[in-house]
Amino acid sequence: MKEDQRFGIMKKYVNVVLDIVLGMLAILILIFMIRQLIDIGTFINKPMTPKNLSVVMQEVVAFFMLFEFIMMVIRYIQEGHHIPIRYLILICITAILRQLMVIHGDAVQTLLLSISILALVIVLFVLNLSGNKSYSGFKSNKIDEKD
Structure with a gap:
């Protein structure tokens, strides 16, 4: 101990x-x-x-x-x-959106950045559907009564 x-x-x-x-x-x-x-x-x-x-x-x-x-x-x-993972994903989305604001004229790069935003949004959607809230950063403070 x-x-x-x-x-x-x-x-x-x-x-x-x-x-x-x-x-x-x-x-x-x-x-x-x-x-x-x-x-x-x-x-x-x-x-x-x-x-x-x-x-x-x-x-x-x-x-x-x-x-x-x-x-x-x-x-x-x-x-x-x-x-929390959710927070990191949201940071990635905002960083990509900022990059989209700065880039002008390159259609392929704009398309790739848009696809990456879509992929991150799908990940957030799947995390919400999974029902597992451990990704949100909240920890359970319950103490097992068996211990």
Whole structure:
């Protein structure tokens, strides 16, 4: 039983260190987000040429990627150091949608990205049909009465 207690204590320390490191990562990402906002603001003040519009779109996409990373870190900590599969699939869908917004003119790539979104939506649908809610990140807190 002492080994189980040692493992539990070690797990607590590892989780605390992990939370501290993830917190520092979140602060670093926030700093980069502020920098992205400043860059977007400087490009908005310039005359809107197609090149400037493209740069602004890239900066906005980069900003939302940073925002998504922060949300993933927060979700990871909230879920008890676990990221639900459903959440990861939704992140993939939004990343592909952002890529579709940036790409122009390549029909084959647009078709492939659209097919990948369809495939991910089908996976979400199958997960919902399966009735197994373990993919959503919710853990059962019931204790077996037999133990």
